[in-house]
Amino acid sequence: MTIWIIITAVTLLVAGYVLWPLRHPHRAAGTPDNGNNTDDDAVPDELTRDLAVYRDQLDEIGRDIERGVLSGEQATAARIEVQRRILATDQRIQDRAGKTKPGGAAIVRPIVAGFVAISILAGLGLYLDLGSPQTPDRPIVSRADEIAAIRASQQQDQSRQGALNRAVADLSNRLIENPDDLEGWELLGNSLMALGRPEDAQTAFLETIRLSDRSGDYLAMYAESVIRSNTGQITPAAYSALQEAADTTSRDPRIPYYLGMYEAQNGDGAAAVERWIVLVNNAPADANWLPMVLGRIDEVARVEGIDLTGRITLAPSAARGPSEEDMKAAAEMTPEERAAMIEDMVGRLADRLAENPDDPDGWVRLMQAYMVTNRPEQARTAYQDARTALAGQPDILERLDDIARDMGVPAG
């Protein structure tokens, strides 16, 4: 708000100052101000000004004679020359006085005032385009809290790291005694990754692969630890693990993501983009890796010159399910109230899908809601409706089938 007051004040002050001499619209142009006017504009006329210069030159001729630079004869010649100039000046001024044409001020002055006003408006427009009037100043002294916050989060990182290190030590000891603890190895691997020790994590993930009988999820984790150890390069070991994982039922997003990276690193950016588009189009809207993958798609597509228009259809984030308030409220409800609320939410979701059926994520959530509330028949109906609604998109249908199978939705 203050900025607008300042802008208005500055503008008015400047315009007022500049246009101040126009405040006497009745005074005609070409008429000099009369002598007794105490205004700031009584200027000596031209002849007086020029004469002062020439008088000074005559004085200087006098000084030159005194110095002996000019002889008396030369001085006389010089004086005549200066006097001739004085006559010429006088003549010129008289000539011009005859030519001065008064009048027309009545039109010109409003035009000038209007021109200034329009220019100022144009200037305001330019400022609105270039400037950021709402952005406050951010002097460093006023940012002590930000600096403190960064310090605090650094300290927090440090203490978190300390805790992780202790946990890793405990876990390692436990795993020495009990080497068949799958979850223990997974936890160790993830902790080591968080500590930035991907080389050590590789060993832990190899154990999980062994214990899980080569599960796709663990293969993906292992591949990631290998890739991170090699500064992002998809090594042959990582690639074969990823390929093996892709043949399993695992739906870990790391698998298509890193396979795409492999393709991009080996010159097939177009294939990578296709793979990633499928990945993001089927991603839950709140997946934390989504922005990263979208960034990659954008980057590679730009290099490859791929047009992305209309290709990416993310799950609308408004449909992110129950809001935080809903969850909080649900925690304080009686079982009956909770059931009613869930029913209400499910109903809303179903209504929305009826209106806007092109929302694979919504369908999945609806199916899940019915399964959770133990209504498999309705889940089956939803599944069939979804198949009808998404009939034109074979890859999505394929994933839908997978999900339905995983959830145990009765088919057909």
Next chain:
Amino acid sequence: MIVETGHYALVLALVMALAQSIIPFLAANRQDQALLRIAPRTAIATFILVAVSFVALTWAYVTSDFSVLNVLQNSHTSKPLIYKITGVWANHEGSMLLWILILALFGASVSAFGGNLPPTLLARVVGVMGLIAFGFLLFILLTSNPFERVFNPPLDGQGMNPLLQDPGIAIHPPFLYLGYVGFSVAFSFAIAALIEGRVDPAWARWVRPWTLAAWVFLTAGIGLGSWWAYYELGWGGWWFWDPVENASFMPWLAGTALLHSAIVVEKRDALKSWSIFLAIIAFSFSLLGTFLVRSGALTSVHAFATDPTRGVFILILLCLTVGGSFALYAWRAPTLKGGGLFQPISREGALVFNNILLSIAAAMVLLGTLYPLLLETVTGEKISVGEPFFNMTFVPIMTPVIIAMAIGPLLPWKRADLFAAIGKLKIAIASVVVVVLVTFWLSGGPAFALFGMGLAIWLFVGSMIEWANRIKLFREPLGTSLRRMRNLPRAAHGTMLAHVGVAIVVAGITGSQAWTTESVQSLAVGESTEIAGYTFELSALREYQGPNFAAREGTVTVSRPGEAPVLLYPEKRVYTVEAMPTTEAGIRSSFTGDIYAVLGDQDSSGKWVTRFYVKPMIPWMWAGGLVMVLGGLMSLSDRRYRVGAPTRSHKTSPAAKSALPAE
């Protein structure tokens, strides 16, 4: 809010500059009194607005407001306050803002002090300055806006080129710009005169103080720049014929010529068209310099950020200004009436001679600067036109100028007797003989040194003789001479000082070029080496932490038999934020010359690479520059420039009345 106020003020300044480039011409054409009074107000408003925006940007620097992109990219919280302030113009956007601030300052000064100018001339001058300001404000707002904001500002900036974190270079750009941009006043007067179709002695009298002021600032700016190069770049050189240096030197040469030709216009009503031409040329050179530095056509210490759109924009501005003014010149100059006639041998003749040679010198520098650029653009071949070219062309051109400089002031106007004038210079001729012989006896040469020293003493003594003649020193009693000295117009003292300054500069250049001794060696602490009779010992080394740099400082003890030893402290610094090393030379200056030490890195054997120089007479160059500046200032304070401004009648009348006997 302060930042955005500054941004808005800059946009409003553009609006005012637009008004300033239109209303004054309209006013002058229509002889409309009210509009004629608006004209100077637009210039003053433009200046105040640009000043507000400059202060706002400085404020953002001082408070380390990293939400301003320009501050983020060029500042850092750990920088000492002085370099936070000078950081404002140590980058492209800020330096352009300073450029415009100074342009607006000149426009406002002409408006504020121009009450004694004919109102139509004042209006047209202000209008031309408005056109220039409008072009550059548009440039800065559209291509180089210093008020661009960052929405998630980091907590610290990216620092500033450490070479520029130095007091000498901190004040160099403002002086240089005051000089460059100062020529815009002479330019505007020239254009206004062409439009009015009138150039007379009164015109010359109004133009001269502005040209002189610009010349003083430009001289100081160039001097500071070369001094900085000398002590900061650490190889003992002070002038490299770098295109950017040439860009400042060309307007200086043209401005010097203009200063002298304007005297002829004022005193003799001659050389009008030529003076107009020089005024256009001097400012065109300033614009060319701005273009060369800002366009990326050149790479050098000075070319901060380079960007093709900016280059194209400035090139268009340059073409419009230069092309437009020359077209106007071609159209209107033939209508200017010539005035007084003169013989070739006369004061005017000497000034014409000076003008021709200075113009040729400027043309040579222009050729040497642009030829490699053109060749590279056309054929892609890269050549370097360096010192040999400039030495070969510049010295032969400037030698007659310097010889004539001693004679010219002794010649009377209109027609003169050359031999009578030379006769007055008998003492100067004798001094030349003595100095050349003494120089030969002391140093044994080289030939160019004898020549240079001879020229210097010729000009020095010649200038003093002219001044001594004016006050009849030794020809009348001392008291009379002192009285005459007091009564002498200050411009006469100024001429003498400026010419003596040139003599001292010539001596400094000659001495340092001829007799510099240099030595590079590796020394362990405690070892020493001998150069030109001095013993340089690397006595100690220490490391310390500066505010934003880490430094290694050597102590070099320089001794000569029979003299107290001198301690030098050369440093090598690494600026932590920018990760850039700089050298800080250890220099001891005295009347006879400098001793100069540079500390380098450790070599493979663990010794320290050091460079030592003994540079006789080099401080004379900057002392001479200072004397030239003093001469300019002395001349500027001459009361003649303040007359021609009759006191306003309505203000003097009450005083006049009170002087009458009471009724």
